[in-house]
Structure formats: structure tokens, C-alpha cells
Amino acid sequence: MIRDLVVATRSIRRFHQDVAVEQDTLRELVDLARLSASAANVQPLKYVLSCEPQRNARIFPLLAWAGYLKDWPGPVAGERPAAYIVILGDKRLRQSFETDQGIAAQSMLLGATEKGLSGCIIASIQRRELRELLAIPEHLEILLVLALGKPKEKVVLEPLGPDGDIKYWRDAEGVHHVPKRALEEIIVG
Numbered sequence: 001m002i003r004d005l006v007v008a009t010r011s012i013r014r015f016h017q018d019v020a021v022e023q024d025t026l027r028e029l030v031d032l033a034r035l036s037a038s039a040a041n042v043q044p045l046k047y048v049l050s051c052e053p054q055r056n057a058r059i060f061p062l063l064a065w066a067g068y069l070k071d072w073p074g075p076v077a078g079e080r081p082a083a084y085i086v087i088l089g090d091k092r093l094r095q096s097f098e099t100d101q102g103i104a105a106q107s108m109l110l111g112a113t114e115k116g117l118s119g120c121i122i123a124s125i126q127r128r129e130l131r132e133l134l135a136i137p138e139h140l141e142i143l144l145v146l147a148l149g150k151p152k153e154k155v156v157l158e159p160l161g162p163d164g165d166i167k168y169w170r171d172a173e174g175v176h177h178v179p180k181r182a183l184e185e186i187i188v189g
């Protein structure tokens with residue numbers, strides 16, 4: 001079960017934008033993050049939720065999509081995320097957030113998959129502009145953005161080719177292929 005859920009939880013970048021994601025759904029996802037592991041149990045993460053189309057439209061241009069797909073500027077209008085969760089670190093509680101944000105993001109993505117949604121973790125963010133847009137106070141560091149929605153693309157996992165290239169790619173049918181290293185390569189002892 002958990003393996004199926006992890007395999008199904010892929011980074012998705014094209015969505016049915018017209019299928020709304022409710023605020024309560026976002027709250028349920030954040031609740032999964034809330035219950036996840038936290039270094040020294042400080043729980044310094046805070047969240048801003050967005051599922052309102054006009055607000056979403058202002059967040060979208062502040063994010064960068066699929067750096068390896070050089071001729072793809074990101075999802076077109078109609079295929080953009082229906083919701084965002086901005087993951088913040090409260091510097092009043094801790095100066096460094098260790099790996100809390102990654103654990104939180106994966107918990108939320110797994111929960112999204114279970115609900116028939118998908119998403120993408122985004123670290124390439126115009127942080128100054130996003131802070132201004134969402135009126136995020138200085139003591140909250142912008143760590144990651146989770147983009148969410150009903151998936152509109154197919155993603156398949158591949159073994160790494162003989163050239164060892166880890167870059168994901170898209171085929172003529174628009175299927176997104178993601179190379180993954182073999183277990184034998186990553187267990188080193």
C-alpha cells in the first residue's frame with residue numbers, strides 16, 4: 001500500500017485548473033504536516049493557503065517550473081494549479097529548519113494523492129515578490145511552495161539510462177518520464 005502511494009505521488013505540473021481545491025482540503029493536508037516529524041520537535045513551520053483563483057493567478061508567475069524542460073515555460077492558462085500551500089519557517093522558533101519542510105511537503109503530497117489530487121514541490125520562488133504579495137512578515141522565511149490540483153498529465157518512472165542522465169523528459173505524447181537510480185546504486189554499504 002505505502003509503496004503504491006509513494007509511486008503514485010509524482011511531481012505533477014499540469015492540472016485541471018477548473019477543478020477547485022477547497023480550503024478545508026488544504027487544511028486537512030496541513031494537518032498531515034502538523035502530525036509529521038520535526039527536528040527537536042520544535043514544529044517551526046507555518047503555512048499560507050491559497051485556493052482562490054485571483055490570488056492563485058498572482059502567485060503563479062512567481063514560481064519556476066521544470067528547469068530541465070528548456071522549451072516549456074510552465075503550465076498554460078487552464079492547466080495551472082488550483083491551489084497553493086506556502087511553507088514558511090518561523091525564525092522566532094528556530095534559525096534553521098533542518099529537513100522539516102521536506103518531510104511536511106511529502107506528507108502533504110501523499111495525502112493529496114490519496115484524495116485524487118497531485119502537486120509539485122517548488123523551491124524556485126521569487127521570494128521577495130511572494131512575501132510582498134501575501135504580506136508575509138519578516139520573521140517567517142519562505143521555504144517551499146506546494147502547487148496542487150487535479151492532475152492532467154501522466155508521469156512514468158524509468159530506470160536511469162546507461163549515460164546516467166537524471167534529467168526528466170517529455171515524449172511526443174506529452175508523457176513525462178522521470179529517471180530513478182537503481183536500489184543497487186544507492187545502497188552503498
Ligand SMILES: Cc1cc2nc3c(=O)[nH]c(=O)nc-3n(C[C@H](O)[C@H](O)[C@H](O)COP(=O)(O)O)c2cc1C
Pocket residue numbers: 009010011012013064065066067120121122123124125155168178
Ligand atoms: C526540494 C525540492 C524542490 C523542487 N523545486 C522544484 C521547482 O522549483 N520547480 C519544479 O518544477 N519542480 C521542483 N521540484 C520537483 C522535482 O523536479 C521532482 O521531484 C523531480 O523531477 C523528480 O520527480 P518526482 O517528484 O516525480 O519523483 C522540487 C522537488 C524538491 C524535492
